[in-house]
Amino acid sequence: MARYVLKFGGTSVANVTRLRHVAHIIKKQADAGHQIIVVVSAMAGITNELVDYAHSLCPDKLSPEHDVVLSSGEQVTSGLLALALSQLGLKSRSYLAWQVPILTDDTPSQARILTIPTQGLEACLSQNIIPVIAGFQGLNPQNRLTTLGRGGSDTTAVALAAALAADRCDIYTDVDGVYTADPRLVAKACKLPQITYAEMFEMAAQGAKVLQARSVELAMKHKVKLRVLSSFVEVSGTDVVEERNFVESTCISGIADNQNEVRITVKGIPNQVGMVAEIFGSLAQNSIPLDMIVQNQVIDGRVDLTFTLRQSDLERAQHVLKDLQKKLPFSHLEIDPDIVKISVIGIGMRSNLEMGSLLFKTLADHNIAIQLITTSEIKISVILDKQHTDLAVNALHQAFQLERG
Amino acid sequence: MARYVLKFGGTSVANVTRLRHVAHIIKKQADAGHQIIVVVSAMAGITNELVDYAHSLCPDKLSPEHDVVLSSGEQVTSGLLALALSQLGLKSRSYLAWQVPILTDDTPSQARILTIPTQGLEACLSQNIIPVIAGFQGLNPQNRLTTLGRGGSDTTAVALAAALAADRCDIYTDVDGVYTADPRLVAKACKLPQITYAEMFEMAAQGAKVLQARSVELAMKHKVKLRVLSSFVEVSGTDVVEERNFVESTCISGIADNQNEVRITVKGIPNQVGMVAEIFGSLAQNSIPLDMIVQNQVIDGRVDLTFTLRQSDLERAQHVLKDLQKKLPFSHLEIDPDIVKISVIGIGMRSNLEMGSLLFKTLADHNIAIQLITTSEIKISVILDKQHTDLAVNALHQAFQLERG
Numbered sequence: 130m131a132r133y134v135l136k137f138g139g140t141s142v143a144n145v146t147r148l149r150h151v152a153h154i155i156k157k158q159a160d161a162g163h164q165i166i167v168v169v170s171a172m173a174g175i176t177n178e179l180v181d182y183a184h185s186l187c188p189d190k191l192s193p194e195h196d197v198v199l200s201s202g203e204q205v206t207s208g209l210l211a212l213a214l215s216q217l218g219l220k221s222r223s224y225l226a227w228q229v230p231i232l233t234d235d236t237p238s239q240a241r242i243l244t245i246p247t248q249g250l251e252a253c254l255s256q257n258i259i260p261v262i263a264g265f266q267g268l269n270p271q272n273r274l275t276t277l278g279r280g281g282s283d284t285t286a287v288a289l290a291a292a293l294a295a296d297r298c299d300i301y302t303d304v305d306g307v308y309t310a311d312p313r314l315v316a317k318a319c320k321l322p323q324i325t326y327a328e329m330f331e332m333a334a335q336g337a338k339v340l341q342a343r344s345v346e347l348a349m350k351h352k353v354k355l356r357v358l359s360s361f362v363e364v365s366g367t368d369v370v371e372e373r374n375f376v377e378s379t380c381i382s383g384i385a386d387n388q389n390e391v392r393i394t395v396k397g398i399p400n401q402v403g404m405v406a407e408i409f410g411s412l413a414q415n416s417i418p419l420d421m422i423v424q425n426q427v428i429d430g431r432v433d434l435t436f437t438l439r440q441s442d443l444e445r446a447q448h449v450l451k452d453l454q455k456k457l458p459f460s461h462l463e464i465d466p467d468i469v470k471i472s473v474i475g476i477g478m479r480s481n482l483e484m485g486s487l488l489f490k491t492l493a494d495h496n497i498a499i500q501l502i503t504t505s506e507i508k509i510s511v512i513l514d515k516q517h518t519d520l521a522v523n524a525l526h527q528a529f530q531l532e533r534g
Numbered sequence: 535m536a537r538y539v540l541k542f543g544g545t546s547v548a549n550v551t552r553l554r555h556v557a558h559i560i561k562k563q564a565d566a567g568h569q570i571i572v573v574v575s576a577m578a579g580i581t582n583e584l585v586d587y588a589h590s591l592c593p594d595k596l597s598p599e600h601d602v603v604l605s606s607g608e609q610v611t612s613g614l615l616a617l618a619l620s621q622l623g624l625k626s627r628s629y630l631a632w633q634v635p636i637l638t639d640d641t642p643s644q645a646r647i648l649t650i651p652t653q654g655l656e657a658c659l660s661q662n663i664i665p666v667i668a669g670f671q672g673l674n675p676q677n678r679l680t681t682l683g684r685g686g687s688d689t690t691a692v693a694l695a696a697a698l699a700a701d702r703c704d705i706y707t708d709v710d711g712v713y714t715a716d717p718r719l720v721a722k723a724c725k726l727p728q729i730t731y732a733e734m735f736e737m738a739a740q741g742a743k744v745l746q747a748r749s750v751e752l753a754m755k756h757k758v759k760l761r762v763l764s765s766f767v768e769v770s771g772t773d774v775v776e777e778r779n780f781v782e783s784t785c786i787s788g789i790a791d792n793q794n795e796v797r798i799t800v801k802g803i804p805n806q807v808g809m810v811a812e813i814f815g816s817l818a819q820n821s822i823p824l825d826m827i828v829q830n831q832v833i834d835g836r837v838d839l840t841f842t843l844r845q846s847d848l849e850r851a852q853h854v855l856k857d858l859q860k861k862l863p864f865s866h867l868e869i870d871p872d873i874v875k876i877s878v879i880g881i882g883m884r885s886n887l888e889m890g891s892l893l894f895k896t897l898a899d900h901n902i903a904i905q906l907i908t909t910s911e912i913k914i915s916v917i918l919d920k921q922h923t924d925l926a927v928n929a930l931h932q933a934f935q936l937e938r939g
Contacts, residue, residue: 145587145590145591148591149591179610182550182610182614183613183614183617185550186550186553186554186614186617186618186621187617187618187620187621192616192617192620193627194613194614194616194617194620194627194628195613195617196613197609197610197612197613197616197628197630198609198610198613198614198617200609201606201607201609201610201613202606204602204603204605204606204609205584205587205602205603205606207602208588208599208600208601208602208603208606209587209588209591209599209603211597211599211602212588212591212592212597212599212600212603213591213592215592215597215599216591216592222598222599223599223602225602225679227632228677228678272633273633274630
């Protein structure tokens with residue numbers, strides 16, 4: 130008998146038909162004699178709707194009330210799936226985060242899990258009851274609801290798998306694994322049978338939507354075996370592992386594209402000590418994470434600062450920066466929403482200097498201008514004009530010989 | 535300084551515009567120096583949607599999971615309204631039932647409030663924070679969510695007003711008070727400035743949708759002053775009081791119509807001891823409340839039993855009765871969904887025998903056949919063919935001289 134955490138994303142539970150189908154997937158595992166813990170997201174589209182409501186009432190800041198509103202979606206799914214399981218004759222019950230409890234810190238909208246006492250869940254499992262846990266939610270020290278950030282249900286699933294010492298954490302989604310590039314952009318994209326935690330983390334961080342980056346980080350830390358697979362088709366998925374078998378010659382695991390970022394340049398900042406800290410500090414205080422950051426050269430005692438952030442944070446970031454302008458008289462903001470971030474990812478990167486050259490040469494050959502560059506041990510990311518997305522991803526996929534799969 | 539509980543129903547919080555308007559109503563009371571406790575329903579339409587989901591997954595019985603699904607609607611509203619209040623510069627926070635806590639028994643979908651510890655809310659009020667409490671929800675002894683039945687937010691509001699010794703409980707809705715009849719049916723219906731608890735209870739129980747009957751019962755028991763008023767127009771509402779001032783000659787307070795019931799006749803039941811208890815016991819065990827009940831005469835050792843129940847319970851009732859047929863071989867079921875229950879209500883009924891005669895004569899004069907009759911101290915109800923609703927209500931409204939208002 131093995132113990133598995135099964136997590137089902139928003140499209141997997143989008144309607145009553147899908148919920149019934151998911152119940153059958155769970156039943157199959159339970160019938161095989163395994164102990165099953167289920168984690169669910171909100172039904173597809175619900176969270177966006179709730180975000181819109183909250184945003185139109187309170188556009189300029191995040192409060193604990195946003196978490197109260199947003200976490201309701203997962204509550205609905207957990208109750209509905211428990212109903213669907215009981216209709217198949219399985220014993221099950223829903224658990225909300227405050228009932229488990231999943232204890233977090235008190236950062237609104239981006240809470241971090243502190244600990245998960247498991248006595249209640251263990252008692253539930255020992256009675257052959259399948260717990261259906263609302264993902265994405267937590268309970269803070271003030272006894273109030275928190276949420277774990279977009280895609281937070283993945284983190285809930287991995288944290289539970291770690292706390293309950295599960296044999297594996299299966300992430301069911303609407304794609305059947307991790308691909309070398311977005312299959313909607315690259316017709317020849319191949320599914321990877323295996324990918325390392327480090328590569329998966331970069332893929333997720335750079336825009337591949339299949340897993341939340343934080344959940345991969347957590348899985349890596351606690352050595353939780355992860356499997357990404359589809360709830361729509363029954364085919365083998367992708368295993369996220371510590372070290373992958375090098376059966377292929379390429380050292381690049383994939384190409385990620387992220388079209389949900391926007392570039393901001395703060396122009397003409399007086400070049401004084403602490404100025405950068407002031408700007409980034411204000412954004413951080415408002416829980417606005419930045420991605421790529423570039424500081425230009427000082428000209429006439431003034432400097433430009435360029436960074437990228439999520440489109441969904443743009444409005445709040447503009448508020449924060451306009452406020453800051455009173456204290457730090459920069460000249461103006463330049464905003465470009467028409468960008469794409471393309472990242473080439475692979476554990477081979479660190480030992481292979483030619484990868485960067487190949488990336489830049491390929492883009493140059495296609496007359497694609499690079500706006501920003503960042504690199505890490507296992508990835509290179511570039512910002513391009515959004516219109517080049519298709520051309521760039523396909524050209525790079527071919528150049529890095531990812532088609533052979 | 536007075537302490538008021540303000541309760542806002544589904545249409546009052548149906549969208550972001552309505553929520554902002556409600557926030558202004560609350561601000562006006564808070565600015566006048568009053569202590570305000572807010573109770574909210576789900577946004578109009580949400581609960582029906584959630585019921586449909588749960589029902590299509592599990593049509594034949596109610597489980598605690600239904601409560602988990604259904605209670606999410608009020609959670610959303612409480613968070614959103616707290617956001618709207620904070621945008622007006624008011625200190626506020628949402629409270630879910632498990633946070634207050636509102637402690638109930640463990641009857642799924644129809645839980646009863648046992649007690650409400652108020653230390654948390656009192657501390658909140660003493661810091662000038664307006665609590666926005668999710669109505670309709672409760673927490674049972676097993677630490678699981680419950681719901682209080684349709685319209686349960688009224689009961690939450692009244693129970694909180696009693697527990698917190700509030701000076702009044704204002705029920706904001708989409709009508710501006712209690713009328714002598716449904717204004718959509720009777721053009722000359724008049725708003726009542728006052729109505730007694732007993733009359734209001736019967737009006738609610740007999741189908742007037744303005745207040746949940748249980749909440750009126752609770753208000754009567756704890757002498758909570760109730761006011762029914764509109765969140766859409768600023769006019770005086772109706773006060774629900776212990777004794778009303780008889781400024782008018784009529785002793786009838788109003789006419790209620792209920793088109794949401796269905797009539798079932800169980801035909802040809804073997805006439806044996808305990809047979810009625812068997813049938814009603816089975817329905818009660820499945821939490822299906824009956825309204826009017828009539829047992830026909832025994833013919834050839836067999837008897838017919840007729841009763842009415844809510845349309846929404848019909849499908850489950852049919853299941854229960856079909857099951858019962860194996861044990862208690864009745865011949866068949868007759869179901870008539872095309873009925874209306876019309877009730878004439880007034881504290882004068884008990885001392886005025888002519889009221890019944892006037893009711894029956896009026897219907898006879900209009901050739902309207904009566905199918906069933908029940909009476910109580912302060913009301914007479916009749917079941918008619920649904921097509922006569924309009925004619926019957928208007929004829930009775932005129933006959934009982936309710937137009938003078």
